[in-house]
Every structure is written in structure tokens, then in C-alpha cells.
Amino acid sequence: MSTTETRWGSGANAEAIAAWDGPLYDRFVRFRHVLTTGLAAHGEEALRLYPPRPGDRVLDIGCGFGDTTRRIAGLVGDAGAATGVDASERFIESARAEARDAGVPNARFVVADVQSTALDGPYEMAFSRMGTMFFANPVAALRNVRSALVPGGKLVMVVWRRREDNAWLYRAQQIVERIVQRPEQYDDPTCGPGPFSMSGADTTSDILLHAGFGEVALHRCDIPVLIGRDVEEAIDLVMSLGPAGEIVRLLGDRAAHLHGEIDAALREGLAEFITPDGVVAPASTWIAAASA
Numbered sequence: 001m002s003t004t005e006t007r008w009g010s011g012a013n014a015e016a017i018a019a020w021d022g023p024l025y026d027r028f029v030r031f032r033h034v035l036t037t038g039l040a041a042h043g044e045e046a047l048r049l050y051p052p053r054p055g056d057r058v059l060d061i062g063c064g065f066g067d068t069t070r071r072i073a074g075l076v077g078d079a080g081a082a083t084g085v086d087a088s089e090r091f092i093e094s095a096r097a098e099a100r101d102a103g104v105p106n107a108r109f110v111v112a113d114v115q116s117t118a119l120d121g122p123y124e125m126a127f128s129r130m131g132t133m134f135f136a137n138p139v140a141a142l143r144n145v146r147s148a149l150v151p152g153g154k155l156v157m158v159v160w161r162r163r164e165d166n167a168w169l170y171r172a173q174q175i176v177e178r179i180v181q182r183p184e185q186y187d188d189p190t191c192g193p194g195p196f197s198m199s200g201a202d203t204t205s206d207i208l209l210h211a212g213f214g215e216v217a218l219h220r221c222d223i224p225v226l227i228g229r230d231v232e233e234a235i236d237l238v239m240s241l242g243p244a245g246e247i248v249r250l251l252g253d254r255a256a257h258l259h260g261e262i263d264a265a266l267r268e269g270l271a272e273f274i275t276p277d278g279v280v281a282p283a284s285t286w287i288a289a290a291s292a
């Protein structure tokens with residue numbers, strides 16, 4: 001347990017949680033139609049490779065709006081249950097309301113920092129679509145997950161692979177960094193280690209082994225994602241979320257006069273991804289699996 005004190009509250013993840021419960025929640029709401037559609041294909045591939053069994057109790061780590069939790073609740077059926085856990089109260093409030101409206105009684109949702117809170121197991125499986133990359137201490141967090149699994153229980157997590165194979169995010173970061181610098185002083189909270197913290201196969205497999213998991217397997221998944229219905233929306237997305245979006249957000253008004261220049265450079269940088277079906281970019285993830 002951490003006793004770290006920060007201006008955002010106590011705990012090693014306090015700043016990241018303030019970011020997810022604040023500006024990032026607002027941005028996920030705004031871009032949800034793009035984000036969850038794009039991420040869905042990678043999550044579905046993980047569930048195709050490692051399907052939960054009917055009757056399983058499954059933990060969905062960093063569940064966000066809970067669409068994967070509801071999907072898993074359907075797969076495990078009435079005899080099983082899906083528990084979505086997220087450190088952001090606002091994500092969990094949305095997830096609860098949506099599960100209630102959709103009539104999914106075997107999905108439940110809990111507000112908790114996965115790194116520091118007991119997770120009320122046991123579960124046969126823990127799943128995560130992009131929800132494990134933001135812990136200050138991923139080994140501690142995944143050790144906590146492991147202790148909530150039954151012996152032999154499975155962890156399946158989808159995480160971004162290397163930046164170069166997710167050019168829409170990385171190129172946007174490089175373009176923004178050519179024009180502005182990440183500020184040393186800022187008022188907004190940041191999201192923690194960031195989306196590429198588990199992109200290295202060796203790092204990620206070591207994290208899993210140090211957390212006490214065995215039988216680690218990493219499956220590369222390449223499925224293009226829609227990043228905007230048109231180039232304006234794609235620019236808006238990368239200037240709002242991800243590494244480029246974080247730099248722009250932290251700079252706030254200090255970079256306002258450069259937005260036109262950034263916009264023009266991004267328009268050029270993202271042009272190759274424009275298709276008749278919108279802006280579609282290559283995207284690459286690891287589907288990492290391990291046994292408790």
C-alpha cells in the first residue's frame with residue numbers, strides 16, 4: 001500500500017486517477033464513438049483466443065464504460081458474473097447506468113485502484129482491454145490481480161505494441177514535439193506511465209513473471225482502427241488524447257497560438273490514412289496471456 005501524498009490526493013496513482021476521472025473521462029465521452037469501435041476489434045480478438053467459459057467469474061480491469069464487462073457477462077451467462085473495476089468514479093457511474101439500461105444483471109462495477117485495493121475474488125479469469133498500462137507500479141498491481149484469481153486462473157490483457165506500429169499515435173507525438181515541448185510545469189494531471197508502457201515484449205513478460213504469473217504468452221494482433229470519420233475528427237482526436245494530446249493539454253493556453261501550425265502539420269502527417277471509409281490507421285497490440 002502506498003502512502004504517497006500528491007496535490008491530487010494520496011496514493012501512488014492519485015495523479016493518474018485524477019486524470020482519468022477528469023479531463024480524460026470528458027475526452028473519452030467525446031470520442032467514444034471512435035475509440036470503443038477501434039478498440040473493440042482488438043478486445044474481440046482477445047476474447048476469441050481466450051474465451052471465458054460459461055459460469056466463469058471474470059474481472060475486467062480498468063473497464064472504462066464497461067462495454068467489455070457487458071460483453072463478458074453475456075459470454076459467461078447467468079451462471080457466471082463479470083465484475084468491472086475502474087479507479088474513476090465517473091467511468092463506473094456510466095458503466096453501471098449502461099448495464100442497468102441494457103439489462104445485464106450479472107455485470108457489476110466497483111470503483112477501485114487495482115494497484116492498492118483488494119479485488120474481492122476469486123475469479124477464474126481477469127481480462128483487460130487497455131486498462132493495465134497506467135499503474136505507477138504494474139508489478140504490484142498485477143500481483144494484486146493474481147491474488148484475486150483461483151489457482152491456474154487466466155489473465156488476458158490487450159496492450160499497445162510499439163509506437164512505430166501505431167503510427168497515428170506516434171507520428172502525432174513526433175509532429176507535436178517538433179513544434180512545442182512538453183512543459184516542465186503544469187496544472188493538469190497526467191495519466192501515469194502511458195499507453196506504450198507495456199509495448200516491449202520483454203518488459204511485459206518480465207512484469208507478468210515478477211507479479212507471480214506463469215505460462216506467459218504474447219500474441220501480436222494487427223487490426224487497423226478508425227481514428228476519425230474525417231481528417232478533422234482524426235486531428236481533433238490526436239490533439240485531445242494519447243501522447244500528443246497530453247502535451248497539448250498540459251501546455252493549455254501556452255500553445256494556443258501554435259494550434260494552427262500543429263493542425264496543418266498533423267493534416268499532412270495523417271493524410272496517408274484517409275480512406276473512403278474515414279481515417280483508418282494501422283494499429284498493433286499484444287494480447288498477453290498468463291496463468292496464476
Ligand SMILES: C[S@@+](CC[C@H](N)C(=O)[O-])C[C@H]1O[C@@H](n2cnc3c(N)ncnc32)[C@H](O)[C@@H]1O
Binds near residue numbers: 013063085087
Ligand atoms: C484506455 S482506458 C480503457 C478503458 C476500457 N477498458 C476500454 O477498452 O474502453 C484505461 C482505463 O483504465 C482505468 N485505470 C487507470 N488506472 C487505473 C487504476 N490504477 N486502477 C483501476 N483502473 C485504472 C482508467 O480509469 C480507464 O478507464
